[in-house]
Amino acid sequence: xxxxTLIGDGPWAQALTHRLAAGGHQITGPDTLAERIIIAVSxxxxxxxxxxxAPRLQGNHRILTRVPGLTPDGHRPGEAVLTLTxxxxxxxxxxxxxxxxxxxxKPAAVVVASAFPAWASEIQAAFAHETLRIYTETDHAGxxxxxxxxxxxxxxxxxxxxxxxxxxxxxTALTRAVAEMDRLVTALGGRAGTAHGLAGLGMLAELAFAGxxxxxxAGALLVxxxxxxxxxxxxxxxxxxxxxxxxxxxxxxxxxLVDTVAALFSGRLPVKEALAGLxxxxxxxxxx
Amino acid sequence: xxxxxxxxxxxxxxxxxxxxxxxMDALARQAEGDPLRVWQLVLNDAAFHEIHxxxxxxxxxxxxxxxxxxxxxxxxxxxARSLRDEVERLATWYVGDVVGNxxxxxxxxxxxxxxxxLGALFNTVELGQGFAAFKNLxxxxxxxxxxxHLRTLASKGTLVVVPTHSSNLDSIxxxxxxxxxxLPPVSYGAGKNLFSNKLIGYFMRNxxxxxxxxxxxxxxxxxxxxxxxxxxxxxxxHSLFFPGGTRSRSGLVEQKLKLGLLGSAISALSERVARGDxxxxxxxxxxxxxxxxxxxxxxxxxHLKAAGQARYIIEDDEFSKVGRVVQFALKVMALDxxxxxxxxxxxxxxGNPIGPQGESLGPAGxxxxxxxxxxxxxxxxxxxARDAEYTxxxxxxxxxxxxxxxxxxxxxxxxxxxxxxxRRRAPGLDLFTLLRTxxxxxxxxxxxxxxxxxxxxxxxxxxxxxRLRLHDTVRSAPVDTLVAEAVRTFGMYHQRxxxxxxxxxxxxxxxxxxxxxxxxxxxHADVLRESLADTPLDKTPGKAGGRA
Numbered sequence: 001x002x003x004x005t006l007i008g009d010g011p012w013a014q015a016l017t018h019r020l021a022a023g024g025h026q027i028t029g030p031d032t033l034a035e036r037i038i039i040a041v042s043x044x045x046x047x048x049x050x051x052x053x054a055p056r057l058q059g060n061h062r063i064l065t066r067v068p069g070l071t072p073d074g075h076r077p078g079e080a081v082l083t084l085t086x087x088x089x090x091x092x093x094x095x096x097x098x099x100x101x102x103x104x105x106k107p108a109a110v111v112v113a114s115a116f117p118a119w120a121s122e123i124q125a126a127f128a129h130e131t132l133r134i135y136t137e138t139d140h141a142g143x144x145x146x147x148x149x150x151x152x153x154x155x156x157x158x159x160x161x162x163x164x165x166x167x168x169x170x171x172t173a174l175t176r177a178v179a180e181m182d183r184l185v186t187a188l189g190g191r192a193g194t195a196h197g198l199a200g201l202g203m204l205a206e207l208a209f210a211g212x213x214x215x216x217x218a219g220a221l222l223v224x225x226x227x228x229x230x231x232x233x234x235x236x237x238x239x240x241x242x243x244x245x246x247x248x249x250x251x252x253x254x255x256x257l258v259d260t261v262a263a264l265f266s267g268r269l270p271v272k273e274a275l276a277g278l279x280x281x282x283x284x285x286x287x288x
Numbered sequence: 289x290x291x292x293x294x295x296x297x298x299x300x301x302x303x304x305x306x307x308x309x310x311x312m313d314a315l316a317r318q319a320e321g322d323p324l325r326v327w328q329l330v331l332n333d334a335a336f337h338e339i340h341x342x343x344x345x346x347x348x349x350x351x352x353x354x355x356x357x358x359x360x361x362x363x364x365x366x367x368a369r370s371l372r373d374e375v376e377r378l379a380t381w382y383v384g385d386v387v388g389n390x391x392x393x394x395x396x397x398x399x400x401x402x403x404x405x406l407g408a409l410f411n412t413v414e415l416g417q418g419f420a421a422f423k424n425l426x427x428x429x430x431x432x433x434x435x436x437h438l439r440t441l442a443s444k445g446t447l448v449v450v451p452t453h454s455s456n457l458d459s460i461x462x463x464x465x466x467x468x469x470x471l472p473p474v475s476y477g478a479g480k481n482l483f484s485n486k487l488i489g490y491f492m493r494n495x496x497x498x499x500x501x502x503x504x505x506x507x508x509x510x511x512x513x514x515x516x517x518x519x520x521x522x523x524x525x526h527s528l529f530f531p532g533g534t535r536s537r538s539g540l541v542e543q544k545l546k547l548g549l550l551g552s553a554i555s556a557l558s559e560r561v562a563r564g565d566x567x568x569x570x571x572x573x574x575x576x577x578x579x580x581x582x583x584x585x586x587x588x589x590x591h592l593k594a595a596g597q598a599r600y601i602i603e604d605d606e607f608s609k610v611g612r613v614v615q616f617a618l619k620v621m622a623l624d625x626x627x628x629x630x631x632x633x634x635x636x637x638x639g640n641p642i643g644p645q646g647e648s649l650g651p652a653g654x655x656x657x658x659x660x661x662x663x664x665x666x667x668x669x670x671x672x673a674r675d676a677e678y679t680x681x682x683x684x685x686x687x688x689x690x691x692x693x694x695x696x697x698x699x700x701x702x703x704x705x706x707x708x709x710x711r712r713r714a715p716g717l718d719l720f721t722l723l724r725t726x727x728x729x730x731x732x733x734x735x736x737x738x739x740x741x742x743x744x745x746x747x748x749x750x751x752x753x754x755r756l757r758l759h760d761t762v763r764s765a766p767v768d769t770l771v772a773e774a775v776r777t778f779g780m781y782h783q784r785x786x787x788x789x790x791x792x793x794x795x796x797x798x799x800x801x802x803x804x805x806x807x808x809x810x811x812h813a814d815v816l817r818e819s820l821a822d823t824p825l826d827k828t829p830g831k832a833g834g835r836a
Contacts, residue, residue, distance in 0.1 A: 084651050085650065118664075
């Protein structure tokens with residue numbers, strides 16, 4: 001059994017603590033730093049958390065992040081770890097499972113991505129349980145990007161659900177969201193196909209099947225024209241949409257759904273016009 | 289100045305033995321399960337590649353074809369022991385062929401002579417004024433960077449110097465810059481073709497260069513090279529290699545690096561740590577910034593040929609023509625623009641910065657122990673996949689340092705601006721059509737000046753943000769001085785000038801050269817283009833008649 005330091009106190013931190021403890025592992029807080037560190041904080045809090053830890057970190061430390069989205073500067077959590085700390089062995093945990101499914105031992109699966117296979121295997125061994133399957137993946141950047149995009153594109157699915165245009169339109173929204181996700185993940189440093197895994201399609205499907213969740217709630221508010229309320233209640237999603245939209249624009253990437261979500265949050269674009277705008281775009285090949 | 293290279297010859301035999309022993313150990317480990325198959329594979333791979341190569345070889349080389357053919361026929365009949373002995377014999381032969389030499393007398397002679405010789409070449413003064421020429425050379429070729437710190441690091445650990453690569457003159461120029469900077473000589477691999485000139489070959493061989501025969505493509509030879517360079521670093525020999533692999537064909541600052549030799553720096557440190565040797569290894573990125581590149585015409589042609597990508601070694605470029613080298617040297621001496629060799633900040637093999645006393649530092653300024661990167665639960669662990677990822681990450685850091693430490697010279701800036709104006713005039717045209725059709729295009733000097741000012745403002749901001757470096761002229765000279773200097777430089781050496789002046793107008797003569805030199809700025813093209821978004825463009829350019 002091994003010792004892990006867990007940083008964060010949200011539902012994910014609690015669920016992961018629960019899983020490790022149930023597996024017989026020791027868990028410490030940030031005061032006694034173990035070699036294996038899990039950071040489960042918000043994207044906003046990530047940089048300050050890393051800065052506070054950095055003076056005590058060495059090359060043998062290994063970090064697993066469960067941080068949704070991108071930092072305020074638009075960096076992936078893994079990029080932030082490499083820039084702000086001397087730690088090189090980084091991994092990310094993502095997927096459609098919710099902290100509740102893990103805590104309540106409902107059957108679920110998550111993906112652990114790291115370019116360091118031995119670190120991913122350690123995490124896999126520590127968290128695996130008869131109700132929790134852990135898949136490993138080497139495309140760290142791809143999984144982080146797919147997870148961030150799934151949260152934002154989930155809002156688009158929420159909009160499609162709330163306008164009540166029927167399952168065919170929702171299915172179209174889901175399919176095009178996956179296509180957009182794949183295109184952006186590949187262009188921003190991930191590998192083709194990663195978006196079709198647990199961190200991309202897996203998360204979108206979870207949102208669509210559950211029909212609830214933050215992204216859907218935000219989508220519903222936006223359809224009602226309550227963008228100020230959507231922004232106030234879901235600032236993380238609004239900022240994330242904005243950050244990805246800007247990053248895509250800087251690299252001249254087509255991101256119509258992400259751009260639309262960002263515009264809806266800003267109040268610049270009413271839903272009707274947004275939908276009309278999406279329909280009126282130049283027709284392309286499905287894989288183009 | 290102390291350097292392990294000064295004692296190279298005393299350790300040479302021992303070093304050769306260790307390299308062979310390492311290779312044989314590694315293969316023996318693979319051979320444990322099925323020795324016959326593994327040894328056969330090594331020999332078959334070598335024989336296949338060599339026979340394939342030698343079938344089209346001529347002269348003395350071709351005489352070795354029957355030897356390989358005979359070996360290939362025997363492989364199937366030999367037992368594991370004999371196969372192993374055959375591999376060892378080959379490895380020993382290759383190591384002997386690769387290993388360099390170091391002659392302290394040649395070093396003293398060359399480091400005294402080279403500046404005077406180069407100085408004489410690089411200046412039109414007479415040889416009798418050797419020392420004056422030396423002084424002049426120091427003005428023509430500037431060596432910059434944290435040299436004092438690097439001298440300290442050379443005494444505390446092992447330097448691995450990794451420069452950008454534009455020209456076959458690079459290794460000579462870097463060698464000179466090391467002497468100039470008060471840094472120790474380094475061991476480096478040089479293409480066997482460079483040794484074909486007996487005089488240059490003699491100096492290179494006796495100054496720590498080892499021979500790399502790029503025509504040999506089989507795994508055993510690659511293992512010899514990698515193991516040799518690793519053992520050199522492990523033993524504390526300061527080393528140099530060009531992580532871009534070959535010269536930059538496109539003029540771009542290299543961003544896709546060959547990770548093999550960077551990886552051997554990490555393996556060397558790992559071996560040292562395992563043996564309790566705590567001397568650090570420092571990676572030192574260097575940029576070599578030429579106002580003119582000797583082989584520019586051949587390189588860019590090669591880049592533009594789709595097939596050129598596969599043409600690995602150019603045997604017949606400008607470097608092979610002594611006259612061109614001398615002509616080039618003579619011209620460079622008369623240039624206004626200095627050539628700049630810029631040493632970047634040293635980093636450890638994990639990309640961490642180095643403190644004043646040679647210690648690795650984390651982003652928070654805390655001292656790091658590099659050995660801990662190899663440990664798990666307090667014990668050093670071998671993990672090839674981990675080290676491969678460390679290597680990839682180091683490559684990213686070195687590539688970033690190349691961009692940050694690249695010095696933009698007037699020819700680069702004017703090349704970029706003129707070629708960009710051509711792109712803007714014909715936004716629909718692809719690169720090849722642009723290159724084919726823009727020769728003779730006339731540019732209004734007023735427009736070029738305005739554009740240059742805008743781009744320069746952006747460049748100064750980029751320099752302030754630490755993203756690149758600017759030559760003094762580029763940063764602050766009046767814009768007409770900048771243009772005049774670039775035009776004069778372009779006109780000095782290439783067979784066909786990149787551009788010239790007709791009256792006040794600037795006329796494009798060789799768009800490929802503009803493209804090549806401008807590519808030094810390609811990594812920042814998006815930011816620079818933004819600065820031009822609202823500048824009006826003279827859309828009705830004329831063509832100048834005739835050629836320069």
